[in-house]
Amino acid sequence: MTMKTNRSIFTAISILGICSASYATQIFDTGSNGSLATAINLDPYFSSEFVANITSSTTVPHATATRTFGGATQYDWFSFSATSGSSILLDVDNGMFDFDPYLRVYDSGSSSITANDDGHAGDLGSAHGYDSYLPFTATYTGLYFVEVSVYVHGMIGAGQNYDLHVSVQDHVAPGVPDSASSALLCGLGLLSLLGFRARSKRA
Numbered sequence: 382m383t384m385k386t387n388r389s390i391f392t393a394i395s396i397l398g399i400c401s402a403s404y405a406t407q408i409f410d411t412g413s414n415g416s417l418a419t420a421i422n423l424d425p426y427f428s429s430e431f432v433a434n435i436t437s438s439t440t441v442p443h444a445t446a447t448r449t450f451g452g453a454t455q456y457d458w459f460s461f462s463a464t465s466g467s468s469i470l471l472d473v474d475n476g477m478f479d480f481d482p483y484l485r486v487y488d489s490g491s492s493s494i495t496a497n498d499d500g501h502a503g504d505l506g507s508a509h510g511y512d513s514y515l516p517f518t519a520t521y522t523g524l525y526f527v528e529v530s531v532y533v534h535g536m537i538g539a540g541q542n543y544d545l546h547v548s549v550q551d552h553v554a555p556g557v558p559d560s561a562s563s564a565l566l567c568g569l570g571l572l573s574l575l576g577f578r579a580r581s582k583r584a
């Protein structure tokens with residue numbers, strides 16, 4: 382393979398990376414959230430950008446937590462605020478076939494509120510019915526805590542990845558949709574690739 386071919390492939394892969402789907406409201410799990418006390422708070426990441434894998438994404442604010450390869454072996458904890466009476470939806474995507482996800486929801490005093498194993502009922506983003514999907518109504522105003530584990534209560538290990546989408550009716554949505562910036566970067570990347578190919582032809 383020539384150096385030119387290598388560079389073309391590298392450039393193309395870079396552009397694909399830039400142009401691939403991302404969530405403005407996405408936070409990456411760094412493995413530091415192995416307990417309720419260290420839960421990652423998702424409140425700053427809520428937005429109403431369109432995400433195909435999230436039910437009613439443009440009308441109900443949502444945030445996404447993504448665990449990526451290499452994460453610590455642990456339970457993953459997240460928190461978010463909700464107002465009493467608000468509809469909440471927890472939606473695990475891309476869990477199965479890495480693992481069989483199980484969700485548990487607690488209040489700040491570690492009292493169990495609700496849980497779900499295999500609620501996925503055909504929404505986008507899940508390839509298998511073992512993904513969790515948990516709608517419920519907030520019974521108080523304050524913080525809610527979500528623990529993600531492997532069925533039935535095992536720790537999640539390296540290589541077991543997923544997206545957890547949290548949608549909360551009437552949540553403030555400080556997250557800024559990244560659609561415009563992604564489109565700009567994607568366009569600049571494509572232009573640079575076209576320029577590189579033009580220079581290669583003249584060489």
Ligand SMILES: [Ca+2]
Pocket residue numbers: 434435436472473474504505506507
């Ligand atoms: Ca989904």
Ligand SMILES: [Ca+2]
Pocket residue numbers: 481482483497498499500511512513532
């Ligand atoms: Ca499950």
